[in-house]
Structures are given as C-alpha cells and as structure tokens.
Amino acid sequence: ETGGLLLETTRGVLRCRGLLNCGGLQSDRIARMCGITPRVRIVPFRGEYYELIPQRKELLKGLIYPVPDPRFPFLGVHFTRTVHDIREAGPNAVLALKREGYRKSSFNSRDAAETLMYFGFWRLALRYWKTGLEEMYRSFSKAAFVRALQRLMPEIRSEDLVPGGSGVRAQALAPDGTLVDDFLIQEAPGMIHVLNAPSPAATASISIGRAIASRAGQVLGLG
Ligand SMILES: Cc1cc2nc3c(=O)[nH]c(=O)nc-3n(C[C@H](O)[C@H](O)[C@H](O)COP(=O)(O)OP(=O)(O)OC[C@H]3O[C@@H](n4cnc5c(N)ncnc54)[C@H](O)[C@@H]3O)c2cc1C
Incomplete structure (x- = not known):
C-alpha cells in the first residue's frame, strides 16, 4: 500500500508504516510471506x-x-x-x-x-x-x-x-551448509527481517534491541 504496508494476519488486516520481523523459528517464513527471498533457511x-x-x-x-x-x-x-x-x-x-x-x-x-x-x-x-x-x-x-x-x-x-x-x-543454515553464527538481518523497503540472532548473549540482550531499534529508526522512519 502507498506509504505503508497492509498485513494480512490470522487476527485480521493491519495497516502499518513498517514491519520488523523478529519471528525466531518462523522468521524465514515470515520474510518469504513478505516477498523477500531469505538468504538462509531456519x-x-x-x-x-x-x-x-x-x-x-x-x-x-x-x-x-x-x-x-x-x-x-x-x-x-x-x-x-x-x-x-x-x-x-x-x-x-x-x-x-x-x-x-x-x-x-x-x-x-x-x-x-x-x-x-x-x-x-x-x-x-x-x-x-x-x-x-x-x-x-x-x-x-x-x-x-x-x-x-x-x-x-x-x-x-x-x-x-x-x-x-x-x-x-x-x-x-546457508545454502552452502554453513551454520550461520553471526547476526543476519535482511532489509527491504519498509521492512527489517531479523533472520538470525544467535547465542551467546542474545537472550534479552539490550544492546541487540538497541541496534535493531536504531535500524528501525533509519529504515522504517520510526526514530
Ligand atoms: C536450548 C537453548 C539454549 C540457549 N541458550 C542460550 C544462552 O545461554 N545464551 C544466549 O544468549 N542464547 C541462548 N539461546 C539462544 C536464544 O534463545 C536465541 O538466540 C534468542 O531467543 C533469539 O531471539 P529472537 O528474538 O530472534 O527469537 P525468539 O526468542 O525465538 O523470539 C521469536 C518470537 O516470535 C514469536 N513468533 C514466531 N512466529 C510468529 C508469528 N507468525 N506471529 C507472531 N509471533 C511469532 C515467537 O512466539 C517468539 O516469541 C538458547 C536457545 C536454546 C533453544
């Protein structure tokens, strides 16, 4: 939709300015549903x-x-x-x-x-x-x-x-069989997809949250 996104969810349709996908085990699927080709598979x-x-x-x-x-x-x-x-x-x-x-x-x-x-x-x-x-x-x-x-x-x-x-x-997991051990974030207009937020120090990490929030500020204009 012009100037935003229209999300069809199981709880109805949502209009939003941007999308931040932190879906963990489902993150690659969510990316695919948004028209992105994820560089990895979960x-x-x-x-x-x-x-x-x-x-x-x-x-x-x-x-x-x-x-x-x-x-x-x-x-x-x-x-x-x-x-x-x-x-x-x-x-x-x-x-x-x-x-x-x-x-x-x-x-x-x-x-x-x-x-x-x-x-x-x-x-x-x-x-x-x-x-x-x-x-x-x-x-x-x-x-x-x-x-x-x-x-x-x-x-x-x-x-x-x-x-x-x-x-x-x-x-x-990358197509060449590599277990991705670093953060992997894919972006598209109006969207940020966190496709890998691996251990260690990932659980409830404030600095990861800050880094993603700062990207959201820039990419999604939510700053
Ligand atoms: C056994 C085990 C031990 C671990 N030990 C450590 C450790 O010691 N230290 C450490 O740093 N990390 C550890 N980790 C890793 C850590 O849990 C992950 O790195 C971290 O949880 C990733 O965060 P995330 O936000 O990307 O995903 P998650 O924490 O998995 O969050 C994803 C969220 O998205 C929600 N979701 C998914 N699909 C949808 C949907 N379609 N709609 C709405 N919501 C959805 C899920 O319900 C979930 O709440 C461990 C993991 C496991 C499994």
Whole structure:
C-alpha cells in the first residue's frame, strides 16, 4: 500500500508504516510471506536438559562451561544455575523434525520436509554426519549424556540427574551448509527481517534491541 504496508494476519488486516520481523523459528517464513527471498533457511535444533536432583545441588556452585568448538555455533553441554536456583545440565543439539517441537516425538511433515529438501541441510549433513549421530545418540542415551557432562564434572553420576526441559534453536543454515553464527538481518523497503540472532548473549540482550531499534529508526522512519 502507498506509504505503508497492509498485513494480512490470522487476527485480521493491519495497516502499518513498517514491519520488523523478529519471528525466531518462523522468521524465514515470515520474510518469504513478505516477498523477500531469505538468504538462509531456519533449521530447528532441539536442546534438551537434565536437572540436578535437590540432594546433589551442592555439586554446582556457579556456572561451568566448556571451551567452545569454533566449528559449531552450539557450545556443547554445560552446567547453569537458573534464577529459580534450578541446576541445569545441557543442552545437547539434536536435529528437530518440528520447528516448535519440544519433545523427542515431535514431528511436523511440513517442517521436516522443508529441512530435508534443503540443499544446505545435506551439505551440512555430509560434513558433520558423525557429530549429528552422536548428538542423537546422546539424546536417547542418558549414559552418553552423563559421559559428556563428566568431562566438566567428573563426580557427577546418572542418578544425580532427572530429565529437565528443552528448547528449540532457530538455527539459520546457508545454502552452502554453513551454520550461520553471526547476526543476519535482511532489509527491504519498509521492512527489517531479523533472520538470525544467535547465542551467546542474545537472550534479552539490550544492546541487540538497541541496534535493531536504531535500524528501525533509519529504515522504517520510526526514530
Ligand atoms: C536450548 C537453548 C539454549 C540457549 N541458550 C542460550 C544462552 O545461554 N545464551 C544466549 O544468549 N542464547 C541462548 N539461546 C539462544 C536464544 O534463545 C536465541 O538466540 C534468542 O531467543 C533469539 O531471539 P529472537 O528474538 O530472534 O527469537 P525468539 O526468542 O525465538 O523470539 C521469536 C518470537 O516470535 C514469536 N513468533 C514466531 N512466529 C510468529 C508469528 N507468525 N506471529 C507472531 N509471533 C511469532 C515467537 O512466539 C517468539 O516469541 C538458547 C536457545 C536454546 C533453544
């Protein structure tokens, strides 16, 4: 529409001056619905956690993180204390067959097909199939998960842990199979699409918010 956009949503039609897409797991689809060709595809990777049982809480006093492998944007399993004083161990990084699929059994045919029909996915799979299989094995085998944790905390035992929650990473994957590990923002007249806002330090990051707000000021005239 002249001088603005007309958005057709499930809650009706919206008129607006500009559009800022921060849709995480759905961000590439939202971009496509806006007529943009995203330079990446979102491929979901589930991260599963265990939690330390209350009787073994004293094993963890702070955070324990590994040295990251620079080939991957995922850090590897680590130990975290949450604001509610839950002591988490994880997450792993397993290919998810559903974008918002928080269980091992989660499956969505459209999501799975979009991943499996993407060249970038097969290029990644060819390069890192062994790591991918190891992650899947660790997802189903608690003993394997515990072995990975013992590299950081040798005294931890399987019986110290109970299953915790999970999350799904919106991993941007380039057509050449590269796991994008930097911010990716695509712009078009009246629109900003945040297609990758990766960890670390992304969650609720004020400086990322400021950077995007400043672009919105310039591109969308919202300053
Ligand atoms: C297991 C796990 C562990 C992580 N650990 C860390 C960490 O330790 N440190 C760190 O910095 N980062 C971490 N991250 C990454 C961090 O969560 C992401 O980098 C960050 O959330 C990305 O922010 P975002 O705003 O782009 O997307 P999101 O936080 O995913 O927000 C997207 C929002 O868009 C909404 N949405 C989607 N589609 C639509 C639609 N069609 N209409 C309306 N709304 C829609 C969603 O509901 C959601 O609220 C972790 C992620 C996972 C999964």
